[in-house]
Amino acid sequence: MKNKTENSDLQVSSAKEDAKDSKNEEIQKKPVNSMNSNILSLNMPVIVSAVVAVGIVISIAGSYGVQKYRIKYVIPPQQEKTFLFPFNQKTDSSSSLRNVVNSHYILNFIHVSNPATNLITFSIEKNGTTILPNQLETIENGIPVVFNGGKLTFKYNQLIVGINYFFHANSSITVVIDSLGSAPNRSSDNLTVVISQGDDQILKIPLKSGSRKYFSFPSENGTAFSSEKDIDTQIKSIANSWLDGVNILVPKEFLERLPKAYLEIMEYAYAYVANSLNFIPSAKLIGQYENFTVDQTMFFIQSRNEGFTSFDDQVFPLMTLLKLNHIDTLNILNSWMSTINELGYMGNRFSEAGIVLEKIQSPLLFQLVKEALSTQPKIITKDNQFIEKLEYIAENTWKNSIGPGRLLDVKWMGHSRGIFQLEPATKTGESSFELFCLIGDMCRIMNKVYERVDEYDSKWQQRYLDFEAALPKYWNKELQQYGDLETGKFKPNSSSHALITLSLVNETSEDLTRFLQNIQTDNNFTPLGLQMSEDDGVSVSANYLLLRSLQFYALQSSPAQEMSLQMYSILKNNLAAAIARAYRPEKIFYGKFDRNMRPLGAKEALDGALIFAIMSTPM
DSSP: OHHHHHHHHHHHHHHHHHHHHHHHHHHHHSOOOTTOHHHHHHHHHHHHHHHHHHHHHHHHHHHHHHHHHIIIIIHHHHHHTOBSSOTTOOOOOSOOEEEOOOSSOSEEEEETTSTTSOOEEEEEEETTEEEOGGGSSEEEEEOSOTTTEEEEEEEETTEEEEEEEEEOTTSOEEEEEEEEEOOGGGOTTSEEEEEEETTEEEEEEEOOTTOEEEEEESOOTTOSOOSHHHHHHHHHHHHHHHHHHHHHHSOHHHHHHSOHHHHHHHHHHHHHHHTOEEEESSEEEEOSSOEEEESOOEEEEOOSSOOOSBGGGGHHHHHHHHHHOHHHHHHHHHHHHTTOBTTSEEEEEEETTEEEEEEOOOTTHHHHHHHHHHHOGGGOOSGGGHHHHHHHHHHHHHHHHEETTEEEEEOOOSSEEOSSSEEOOOOTTEEOHHHHHHHHHHHHHHHHHHHHTTOOOHHHHHHHHHHHHHGGGGEETTTTEEOEEETTEEEOOTTTTHHHHTTOSOTTOTTHHHHHHHHHHSTTEETTEEBSOTTTOEEHHHHHHHHHHHHHHHTSOSTTHHHHHHHHHHHHHHHHHHHHHHHHHHTOOOSEEOTTSOEESOSSOGGGGGHHHHHTSOO
């Protein structure tokens, strides 16, 4: 029994062991339960690391996305409204009163230092109805010295009215009004001059034929003149004072040899430009992202009836203004340059909505700087960040003009004026020779700017050397002329003489004589100078640059000196004669002529006033 029992117990024990082993095998075969607390605690560091890593990736991606969004959509609009140079920088002057252009008033006096206040205006009324300046038969400014006073003459219905005025130290104004001829219907109160200050009417003066009337206003103590005789003496003094400024530019004996008719036209030409000052009290700017208004007074040059399309259009009138008035010239340049923003854009084109900000490409501006270096070098100064502004404009003009092919890939962007006209965008695969020359001259001019202030910038020197090295690529040996490049090959164009026009040929070069001969045999060379085509005619402004270049070569001792002098003398006399002949009948300047000296294009073109710069050159 005992053995049986033991055997039975052994069997039970064996069965239990088998069952236990079987259970262990099942447990071993069973998949691990990840929710087991012991196992979870062992894997926690791995999971946390993974979660943190994913978070970092998401954070970086999110940060990159936000930054990319800011770079594309937030920062540029901010940079568009952030300007690099202070607004409203002006040069001090002895008198801040100026007559500025206005479509409603014949005279519109402002304080340059604070143009939004104390406006004094002169308007014309007929039977109580305002007559606008463009409704007058003629309107003409005289006396170029705008700091002290001036003169305006207009004609309406047989009545000729002359208004002389001069400024006092206390900003009051004395006015003398002369009326000649017959008033309409011989009525003394048919036409009146209305003088106002702001919204308040100061004087209302009937224009009576054969009368002379004297007024001073505002009526303040301290006016310097007590009698009409004193006033007449001062008016005569102001009328003659402009010649004092001209005598600084030109020897007196040279002026004495000029015909009186030319001296009168020179006087009216300069007065025309000097009295074509415009201003906008709060500039409306058209940006790439939005339109906005800035508290900036914009000064610019534009005649009463001539609509400029861009700031480049004022470069040539400023060459005239610069001769005797560097103060207003600097005010205008500072206004223009103050529109440079952090995007590398600058105010350029005019539109009905405002001034359009565009990528900087202003090579023509440096032709004005070139003029200043020779006639008014005192405007080239470190004051008012002037050179810093020039450097920024020059660098961006270079960057925006030079393509991947460097100086063999020079392109107009489509919103800048060249030597002759507003230039369209250069086609893909082409390189503009005219712009290439303007860019090369800009490098040379910047070198001279830094020399003027005893500084040196090797960058512009190297770029000019690069220009000289690239120049032969634009030359065609067979045709013996320069031209554009199209896919790297020569392409003829109408600006093949730009190298001579900008005096970029070395005066000692043996090629100079040949280049001058090429100009004279060109079909587009006329007695007045070069033209782009018969339809476009001869541009006074482009040929002023040619005259300036010929004068330079005529003063150098070289084999081409005599030919340069002969060409200069003929073109100068013919161009001046054409401008004078067109001016006399209507007292109007034109900026273009055909080869037979007949005027073309818009009337009242300020480029025609370059006759002052042409005739004040002592050669």
